[in-house]
C-alpha cells in the first residue's frame with residue numbers, strides 16, 4: 001500500500017504540474033505554491049462497490065457531484081458505470097455520457113479546487129455512477145486535495161488584469177461545508193461576480 005501511495009503521489013504531482021505548465025505557469029511559480037512540492041497535499045483513497053440490481057434504472061450508485069479537491073484518479077474493474085455530464089453543445093443538449101472502459105487506465109476527474117487554482121481554465125466535471133443490471137462494478141478513487149489549512153486562490157499568472165480573479169480564496173473544508181448544503185454547486189458560493 002505504501003508503494004502504491006508513493007507511485008500515485010508521484011503521478012498526481014506530475015499531472016498537476018503538467019496541467020499548470022500547459023497553461024503557461026512556470027515550474028518556479030508552481031513550486032512557489034503550498035502544494036508545488038506536494039508537501040501540503042492530502043490524499044484520500046476510497047473504494048466503491050456497486051452490486052448489480054434488477055431494477056437498475058431506478059437506482060443510482062453515486063448521485064451527481066463534482067469532486068472538491070484538485071484532481072482524482074479513478075480506476076475500475078472493467079465494468080462501465082461512470083458517467084459525466086456534458087453541457088449543451090453543437091452535438092446535443094445537456095446529457096449524461098458514459099465514460100468508456102479502457103483497460104489499465106485511470107480516468108482523471110478535475111475537481112473544484114483545480115477550477116479555482118486555474119481561475120476557471122480547467123473546469124470541474126460533474127459526474128455520477130450508475131448501477132448495472134448484471135455486473136458488479138467496483139472502483140477505486142484516489143483524491144488529491146490541499147491540506148485543510150491551505151488557502152487556494154487563482155494563480156496570479158492566470159488572472160486577466162482587466163477582469164480580476166473569478167474565485168475567492170477558499171480552503172478545502174470551506175468548500176466541503178458548502179458542498180453539504182448545495183451538493184454539486186459548492187463552487188457557486190466562491191465565484192466573484194464581475195459586475
Ligand SMILES: O=C(O)CCC(=O)C(=O)O
Pocket residue numbers: 046048062067074076081082127128129138139140141
Ligand atoms: O465509481 C466511480 O467511477 C466514481 C467514484 C466517484 O466519483 C467518487 O468516489 O467521487
Ligand SMILES: [Fe+2]
Pocket residue numbers: 065066067109127
Ligand atoms: Fe466523484
